[in-house]
Amino acid sequence: MPVTTLRxxxxxxxEYPDAVRGxxxxxxxxxxxxxxxxxxxxxxxxKASRERWSVDRLRTEARTVAEKKGGRTAARHPLDAAIHYxxxxxxxxxGKKAPLDRDALIFELAKVALAIIRSEMSTKGRADVA
Numbered sequence: 001m002p003v004t005t006l007r008x009x010x011x012x013x014x015e016y017p018d019a020v021r022g023x024x025x026x027x028x029x030x031x032x033x034x035x036x037x038x039x040x041x042x043x044x045x046x047k048a049s050r051e052r053w054s055v056d057r058l059r060t061e062a063r064t065v066a067e068k069k070g071g072r073t074a075a076r077h078p079l080d081a082a083i084h085y086x087x088x089x090x091x092x093x094x095g096k097k098a099p100l101d102r103d104a105l106i107f108e109l110a111k112v113a114l115a116i117i118r119s120e121m122s123t124k125g126r127a128d129v130a
Contacts, residue, residue, distance in 0.1 A: 026052060
């Protein structure tokens with residue numbers, strides 16, 4: 001199973017433990033994932049379960065609620081997510097969180113991308129990435 005899949009599952013499991021997910025048996029993993037990190041996500045899940053919403057309907061409702069409240073939405077720009085990830089990793093190594101400028105961010109992203117490619121290639125038996 002890819003690491004990204006495991007991370008997605010872990011994020012949803014942290015936000016919605018088994019006790020919560022077990023009460024909403026009509027909802028799929030995608031329903032829970034759609035409202036992870038959204039303020040008021042649990043209320044939306046309850047309504048989605050009661051009214052049998054599709055995942056698309058739940059995502060639409062979540063965006064609408066988040067826009068009205070000015071709250072967080074799950075749909076962050078990928079660059080924002082990458083900045084947060086790199087700053088978190090950097091902070092865990094140095095003990096402090098230092099902001100990255102754009103060039104440093106691009107360099108760090110390139111290093112992470114290359115490491116991922118090398119890892120995937122080596123697991124497939126092909127270490128021909130320089």
